[in-house]
Amino acid sequence: MNQVKVTICVGTACYVLGGAELLGMVDEMTAKFGGKVICEGSPCLGFCKLSRNSKAPFALVNDKLLEAATPESLLKAVEEALSEVQNG
Numbered sequence: 001m002n003q004v005k006v007t008i009c010v011g012t013a014c015y016v017l018g019g020a021e022l023l024g025m026v027d028e029m030t031a032k033f034g035g036k037v038i039c040e041g042s043p044c045l046g047f048c049k050l051s052r053n054s055k056a057p058f059a060l061v062n063d064k065l066l067e068a069a070t071p072e073s074l075l076k077a078v079e080e081a082l083s084e085v086q087n088g
């Protein structure tokens with residue numbers, strides 16, 4: 001697999017705490033990375049219910065969980081994952 005899959009939670013907790021902003025990055029990431037990055041929104045991923053200490057919004061970059069994700073941290077995680085898949 002040489003693509004990176006990004007799943008952005010758009011369940012209520014995540015959406016109001018920044019998921020909407022993350023979702024707004026989909027076009028930017030598609031323009032920047034083309035077909036190397038597949039982005040999708042998802043209903044509640046369930047992480048918000050795991051612990052009081054868990055912090056929305058959540059996103060998955062391949063299998064890596066991002067908590068309290070921001071556009072900056074998401075972009076950084078995507079760039080790291082791309083470099084991993086490209087370097088084997």
Ligand code: FES
Binds near residue numbers: 012013015043047
């Ligand atoms: S609303 Fe995002 S993990 Fe539940």
